[in-house]
Amino acid sequence: MLLEITDLAVEVNGKEILSDIDLYIKEGETHVLLGPNGSGKSTLFMSLLGFPKYDITRGEIIFKGEDITNLTTTERVRRGIGVSFQNPPAIRGVKLNDLLKIEHGESGEELSPEMKDLATKLKLDQRFLERDVNLGFSGGEVKRSEILQLLAQQPDFIMFDEPDSGVDIENVELLAEEINTLLDKDKKPGMRKKSGLLITHLGYILNFVGADTAHVLMDGKIACSGNPTEVLEDIRKEGFKGCVECCKLH
Numbered sequence: 001m002l003l004e005i006t007d008l009a010v011e012v013n014g015k016e017i018l019s020d021i022d023l024y025i026k027e028g029e030t031h032v033l034l035g036p037n038g039s040g041k042s043t044l045f046m047s048l049l050g051f052p053k054y055d056i057t058r059g060e061i062i063f064k065g066e067d068i069t070n071l072t073t074t075e076r077v078r079r080g081i082g083v084s085f086q087n088p089p090a091i092r093g094v095k096l097n098d099l100l101k102i103e104h105g106e107s108g109e110e111l112s113p114e115m116k117d118l119a120t121k122l123k124l125d126q127r128f129l130e131r132d133v134n135l136g137f138s139g140g141e142v143k144r145s146e147i148l149q150l151l152a153q154q155p156d157f158i159m160f161d162e163p164d165s166g167v168d169i170e171n172v173e174l175l176a177e178e179i180n181t182l183l184d185k186d187k188k189p190g191m192r193k194k195s196g197l198l199i200t201h202l203g204y205i206l207n208f209v210g211a212d213t214a215h216v217l218m219d220g221k222i223a224c225s226g227n228p229t230e231v232l233e234d235i236r237k238e239g240f241k242g243c244v245e246c247c248k249l250h
Contacts, residue, residue, distance in 0.1 A: 001025070001027075003061075004062040005060075008061065012053060026195070027195055030209070030212055032197075032211040034203065040219075040220040042161060042199070045159050050076050066079070081155055081157050086199075088146060090132060090137075094132060096133050104152040118148060140168065147175055147178045150182055151178060158182055160179065163198070176209050185210065206228060213225055214226060
């Protein structure tokens with residue numbers, strides 16, 4: 001088991017947002033997190049990253065067999081956790097080129113040919129690499145920049161916060177190709193080492209990135225888990241109100 005979340009409860013400014021969260025992700029698996037706005041999806045991501053604002057009041061987070069519940073964000077990232085934010089901030093004074101070198105462990109003045117090739121593949125040419133991170137980038141450019149940074153970092157567990165929101169079909173397909181690379185989808189299932197958790201509102205990204213299990217988050221709790229195709233189809237037919245009715249039956 002790569003990631004084990006047990007009985008997790010989280011408060012923000014004294015208000016409980018998440019409770020009784022149990023989530024287990026094996027090495028090589030990709031899970032998807034669905035739920036209406038305000039259900040706690042982003043709170044779960046931030047809690048896994050260890051952002052101070054998100055106070056874990058109960059439960060534990062085990063990553064690679066180690067309890068990381070009380071570790072700092074930096075310590076968690078160093079252990080192999082990465083994230084693609086839905087709306088990352090611009091970072092003035094930090095060039096994308098320099099950030100990529102840090103994330104990829106490069107010490108030279110020039111970015112390595114490998115990273116330059118990946119940037120070109122993601123349609124981020126030298127002009128973008130020399131700009132401040134995300135400053136003046138379009139929505140699609142920001143998403144591609146986030147994926148490029150993850151390719152440089154190569155984390156073992158990656159969280160994607162709505163990678164398909166605000167981008168056109170061409171960008172979704174391009175992003176999905178590199179997300180599949182990050183998650184070892186080009187390898188046989190038994191050979192995959194990287195794991196992921198995707199937040200998606202519409203589920204469009206799942207047309208291009210395969211997931212093993214879907215979870216529906218409702219009112220701060222995981223209401224149900226199951227086959228991604230079946231869960232998403234039910235939500236498309238009945239909306240999340242169908243999940244509410246399903247929960248009442250259990």
